[in-house]
Amino acid sequence: MLHVAVVGSGPSGCYTAQSLVQLDHEVHVDVLDRLPCPYGLVRYGVAPxxxxxxxxxxxxCTVLEHERVRFLGGVTVGPGGVAAARLRELYHAVVYCVGAAADRRLGIPGEDLPGSWSATEFVSWYSAHPDAVDGGFLRGARAAVVIGMGNVALDVARMLVRGVAELSGTDMPQAALDTLAAGRVADVHLVGRRGPSQARFTTKEVRELGALPDTAVLVDPAEAALDPAFRDPSGLPGPLRRNVEVLRAWAGRPPHDAPRRIHPRFFLRPVELTADGAGHVSAVRFERTAPDGHGGVTGTGRYEEIEAQLVLRSVGYRGVALEGLPFDAASGTVPHRAGRVLRAGAAAPGEYVAGWIKRGPTGVIGTNRPCAKETVTSLLADATALAERDVPADPLEGLRAEGVDPVEWAGWRAIERAEAELGASLGRHVAKLPDWDALRAAARRAAT
Known part of the structure; x- marks a missing residue:
């Protein structure tokens, strides 16, 4: 009987646990997470x-409630918590499903000015991630620039113009709801360095922008038409063609007045963020780009500025090195072969990866399922050798000996009840608890 630790309770971690218990009817799985709450980016990254x-x-939830799966929240693996080497002593195998925790940066002057943030920081705030800070994102902001053309960029643009009536039915924390409701952002510029046919958002996401109440989506037809595939999208793959068709429909409409406006902009590469007299970001300077004929763009030497008191960059994620594991800094992933961690080119017995830390930040949520199954297939092929190792009958005792006090499933259920109670007190269905103290206090209620 194998005892396996899965580090991370997001989709990749849950799919890994699911494959393990489905493919081996004796394996027991502990799903560890640094946070007291499960589900990873489904809870803290998906727009409310x-x-x-x-x-x-x-x-x-069904996976984590399986009789041979145990959720252990509040368990840090690495500095300040349980060392990776110690985890290997407690379990026959460890699968790391820790995602990609860092944001890619623009690498331009002014990027760290007050008022300039990563989209992840903004998402964490309105999703009530306990590590989030209230940076006064919308303070004094009349115009915002969102740099990037993926689904996350569309999410944050949409949140900036949503009304309180549309968001009060979500699980958004009350403080974020109040701030967004009082926001005065009238113009959101959604900016990409390439053309409409190369945008990374999905058609469903981009169509949502056109359905927002009291909001106009304004596409400059001349700018979009710099992309030859915008003028004639017939040769594009289906998903990209549908994206372009949505944008073409907007570009063909006469401008109309609305309290809020979203401006998809193309062929603009950020080169500098500039500040006002108080040192706060006031505009983004862009270089106009042009198609290079090979799928990329080239600079034209022409520049323009877009006024903004809030700048959110959404240009991708990167994996972060884990103490005790090898790491490829170029790709931001752990070196592996079919999920087996490689040390000096050889498979490390009992160490595996799945999800973004394995393949990089690519794909959608469902992509994690086959990724996890590949890793689990490798692990179970190694099962005979792994089972020869002597590990504790119950690894939880070893974790507690390391000073860990895990939040078990009953503690998480207590957090859910507390969030429902908080929502009811505010006249809402549910409202997330916004900080570590509130989450820990709710989890402790399970013990009493």
Whole structure:
């Protein structure tokens, strides 16, 4: 009987646990997470108004409630917690499903000015991640620039113009809801360095912008037409063609007045963030780009500025090195072969990876399922050798000996009840607890 630790309770971690118990009817799995709450980016990354995607929590919950799966929240692996080497002593195998925790940077002057943030910081705030800070994102902001053309960029643009009536039915923390409701952002510029046919968002996401109440989506037809595929999208793959068709429909509409406006902009590369007299970001300077004929763009030497008191960059994620594991800094991943961690080119017995730390920040939530199954297939092929190792009958005792006091499933259920109670007190269905103290206090209620 194998005891396996899965580090990370997001989709990749849950799918790994699911594959393990489905493919081996004796394996026992502990799903460890640094946070007291499970589900990873499904809880703390999916936009609160995307209730269909967030409902995936129900399927992940079924995995974590399996009789041979145990959720252990509040367990840090690495500095300040349980060392990776110690984890290997407690379990026959460890699968790391820790995602990609860092944001890619623009690397331009002014990027660290007050008022300039990563989209992840903004998402963490309105999703009530306990590590989030209230940076006064919207303070004094009349115009915002969102740099990037992926789904996360569309999410944050949408949140900036959503009204309180549309968000009060979500699980957004009350403080973020109040701040967004009082926001005065009228113009959101969604900016990409390439053309409409190369945007990374999905058609469903971009169509949502056109359905927002009291909001106009304004596409400059001349700018978009710098992309030859915008003028004639017939040769594009289906998903990209549908994206372009949505943008073409907007570009063909006469401008109309609305209290809030979203401006998709193309062929603009950020080169500098400039500040006002108080040192706060006031504008983004862009270089106009042009297609190079090979799928990329080249600079034209022409520049323009877009006024903004809030700048959110959404240009991708990177994996972070884990203490005790090898790391490829170029790709931001752990070197592996079919999920087996490689040390000096050889498979490290009992160490595995799945999800973004394995393959990089690519794909959608469902991509994690086959990724996890590949890793689990490798692990179970090694099962005979792994089972020869002597590990404790119950690894939880060893974790507690390291000073860990895990939040078990009953503690998480207590957090859920506390969030429902908080929501009811505010006249809402549910409202997330916004900080570590509130989460820990709720989890402790399970013990009493």
């Amino acid at each position: 108004d995307h209730e269909k995607i967030k409902s995936l929590q129900g399927a992940l």
